[in-house]
Amino acid sequence: MTHTNNTLNQCKLVFVGGGNMASAILGGLIRQGMSAQRIWVIEPFEQSRQRLEALGVHTLSAPSADLQDADVMIWAVKPQSFHEAAQQNRAFCQQALHLSVAAGIRSDSIAHWLGSERIVRAMPNTPALVGLGQTGLFARTGVTPADKQLIAQVLEPTGQLLWVAHEPLLDAVTAISGSxxxxxxxxxxxxxxxxxxxxxxxxxxxxxxxxxxxxxxxxxxxxxxxxxxxxxxxxxxxxxxxxxxxxxxxxxxxxxxxxxxxxxxxxxxxxxxxxxx
Ligand SMILES: NC(=O)c1ccc[n+]([C@@H]2O[C@H](COP(=O)([O-])OP(=O)(O)OC[C@H]3O[C@@H](n4cnc5c(N)ncnc54)[C@H](OP(=O)(O)O)[C@@H]3O)[C@@H](O)[C@H]2O)c1
Structure with missing residues (x-):
């Protein structure tokens, strides 16, 4: 089953990891008028959950059946935590479109860990925190043009976007704008x-x-x-x-x-x- 919501305001977004990059993306979305009630964040660290709840978003300390109707899952954990987070969440998010902002983790690994081909990999940079970021993006073949538009809507509040046709070019994006x-x-x-x-x-x-x-x-x-x-x-x-x-x-x-x-x-x-x- 694939999602039917293709405008962001009808979507349920779930962030896995509620640190700096998740905060930059969801903060941008809320500033641009997205309802915080449509955003969920899975974040084990209680102080981070409290900070996020003050913005009006839902938080969870661990994945649950609440995620089953997620339209977009945004993976914003450190690269070394990704595999474990994928194992914890996989059963709950089979129908979702996936966006990873984790540096270095290839989409082949993510597809294998999640059992999904609907994966977009992004490489953002820190000026995203002030809406002036540069983000390189790569979509796997299971991602439709409508999916790409949805991902663009999620990331546009953070700055400019650049789609690349071949995944290894994300390493060049990392070298130029990521770092x-x-x-x-x-x-x-x-x-x-x-x-x-x-x-x-x-x-x-x-x-x-x-x-x-x-x-x-x-x-x-x-x-x-x-x-x-x-x-x-x-x-x-x-x-x-x-x-x-x-x-x-x-x-x-x-x-x-x-x-x-x-x-x-x-x-x-x-x-x-x-x-x-
Ligand atoms: N910050 C940047 O400028 C930047 C730029 C480009 C790409 N990225 C990428 O963005 C990703 C996130 O970076 P960040 O700077 O936002 O990191 P961060 O501030 O450390 O945020 C990651 C959050 O994920 C939480 N977490 C860890 N394991 C989890 C799990 N299993 N389920 C749910 N949440 C979990 C962490 O909680 P604990 O602290 O309790 O472990 C932490 O709060 C990284 O992969 C990084 O490569 C970041």
Whole structure:
């Protein structure tokens, strides 16, 4: 049996795990007007259940027959807890469409653990917490176009979505946007520290560095030009930006950075092998 509800407001959503990512997704849905009464969360940790109940959602400490009419199950447990959670819930959610946000767990493993082919795998990132996330998505062949639309409605409040045609591309999504916020924070740390070393206060350096990332990202998004062209425009030969980019090039930063992203992609692949057992 497959579900017949294809608009989100008629659906019953069940989150397995009520931590950070579940809170980002369900918080976005409630802010966009979804009734909290249509959302259920299975969460073993009592303090987390209390925090979620304050939002008006139903909570359960363990799966029960309450789940049998779930339209969408959203798997938001840590990768290492997924197999156990699947074993606990499997009997209660055979008719549901499944959405996993767990990093690294391949859909073959999920299909095997749940005995279902209606699985979408997502790779979100933390700016989802403020509605500015980037989420990569892959759908197995058992997922219909209507199912994909439903999943898009579930995740759109968290930011932008990008469907990929082949599951291994989710490892690239992990390397670029999944881990990506940490690279930005890494550069921010260095820029803020440099500003302080040059005599600015920490809050002045923070404002300038964070605002520059925000402004440059907005410019790159609004412009038809590539980031390379935008960079060349602000780099006059012999000028200050030129001095900085020459120092970066001499140290090989661009190729080191690409190497770092490849390391993230390979690690995502390894984690898939490790957790899928
Ligand atoms: N946070 C991110 O930025 C981010 C980004 C991309 C992907 N993800 C993925 O999203 C998933 C969730 O991450 P998170 O940061 O939200 O983790 P989290 O805050 O630790 O939330 C996971 C929750 O699931 C609960 N849980 C554990 N076993 C369970 C079970 N059998 N049944 C029901 N609930 C169970 C945990 O409870 P206990 O604490 O009591 O164990 C915890 O409250 C992970 O797989 C992660 O890879 C997260």
């Amino acid at each position: 990506g916020p940490a690279y930005v924070f890494y550069f921010l740390e260095a820029m803020i520290q440099a500003g302080v070393d040059m005599g600015l206060s920490a809050s002045q350096a923070h404002q300038l560095a964070v605002g520059t990332f925000e402004g440059a990202s907005a410019l790159a998004k609004a412009s038809d030009e590539s980031p390379h062209v935008l960079r060349e425009r602000v780099t006059s030969k012999g000028g200050t930006t030129y001095a900085a980019t020459c120092a970066l090039d001499e140290a090989g930063v661009q190729s080191l950075f690409k190497h770092a992203l490849e390391a993230a992609r390979l690690r995502a692949q390894e984690l898939g092998d490790e957790f899928g057992k």
